[in-house]
Amino acid sequence: MKWKNALNDYQLYLKIEKGLAKNSIESYCADVKxxxxxxxxxxxxxxxxSISNDDIQQFIYSVxxxxxxxxxxRLISGLRNFFDYLxxxxxxxxxxxDLIESPKIGRKLPDTLSLEEIDILISAIDLSAPQGERNRTILETLYSCGLRVSELINLQLSDLFFEEGFIRVIGKGNKQRxxxxxxxxxxxxxxxVKDIRSHIAVKKGFEDTLFLNRRGQKLSRVMIFTIVKNLTEKSGIQKKISPHTFRHSFATHLLERGADLRAIQQMLGHESITTTEIYMHVDKSFLKEVINTFHPRK
Structure with a gap:
């Protein structure tokens, strides 16, 4: 079996059997490449x-x-997944x-924004600019719904169920929530939608796309990152902020106010509760309040 054939088969496996999105597949395969x-x-x-443990060990050492x-x-984990597939x-x-030990690393806690910082970021938007209202709506949606960037840019008008108070989101692996x-x-x-989007000449194929660029097409991931980066610089907030920071803030603020971890898991679209549990480590101050409020021996 040649490497090229094995990698192609692995990509098909991740797409068809695992149902992973394109970006996730590229990430998994990057380590093998x-x-x-x-x-x-x-x-x-x-x-x-035929590759052996010694060969892999030498490769890890060289890089x-x-x-x-x-x-x-991350590299060792990516290679382990590939050989598990074989x-x-x-x-x-x-x-x-199997015999290669990964370096010991601490759990990386997600960056979060305070409510005040979110307000500062949003207030930095120039609403007189053509895209101002759109950008404010984007940030409000990221924060209030805890969306990933890919989920935001793929939102459709037909995904809005306002009468029921929900939006439909297509997450990783094409899973709907x-x-x-x-x-x-x-x-x-x-x-x-009514006052801004309705005045844009929508390109064919994007009639149902919620957030559009000035050319009437779907926004790119890079564009969302650029919007957040520019607003961060303009607001003067000294934190490393990305669109994902709003998702982290969404989960953290809900947890701090007593929301159930399982409910947060469902809203974020995490397959495993252990992924959501990272937010338990962000701020433990609210745990004391939970005990004082709910424990029968308080």
Whole structure:
């Protein structure tokens, strides 16, 4: 089996069997591609079926000087998943990464914004500019619904169920969920659709897309990152802020105010509760309040 064939099969497996999105597939395969490039540069003639633990160890050692501990751990994890796939398909009997220890890294807690910082960011938007109302609606939607960037830019007009108080979101692996939307954000969206979007010449194929650029097409991920970056600089907030920061803030603020962790998991679209549990480590101050309020021996 050649590396190219194995990688192509792996990509199909991630897409069809795992139902992963394009960005996730690219991320998984990037680690395998690094290994392939290394083997080609070093002129090492081994196949995916014959590569050994020592070969992988030498590869990790050769690239470790350019990677921090977290990146090394991510690389080892990516390779382990690939060889697990080969075992699953009965191409191999053992995983050559099993004896390789990942560097010990602390849990990286997500950055969050306070309510005041969110207000400052949004107030920095120039509402007199052509895209001002759209950008305010984007940030309000990111924060009030806890969306990923990909989920935001793919929102459709037909996903808005305001009478029921929900929006439909297509998350990772094409999985659908319904997220509650508050009245204020609903009003922003309705105003944007009625007074801003209605004046844009929509390109064919984007008639149902909610957020449009000035050319009448779907916004790109890069554009959302650029909007947030520019507003961060303009507001003077000294934090590293990305669109995902609004998602983290959404979950953290709900948890701090006593929301159930399972409910937050459903709204975020996390497959595992352990992913959501990271927010338990962001701010423990509210836990004392929970005990004082709900414990029978308070």
């Amino acid at each position: 690094k290994l392939i490039i290394y083997l080609e540069e070093e002129k090492i003639a081994i196949t995916p079926l 470790s000087k350019d990677l921090n501990a977290r990146s090394q751990a 075992i699953f398909e009965d191409y191999r009997k053992e995983n050559p990464t 319904f997220v509650p939307i508050n009245i204020q954000t609903e009003k922003y969206i309705q105003f944007y």
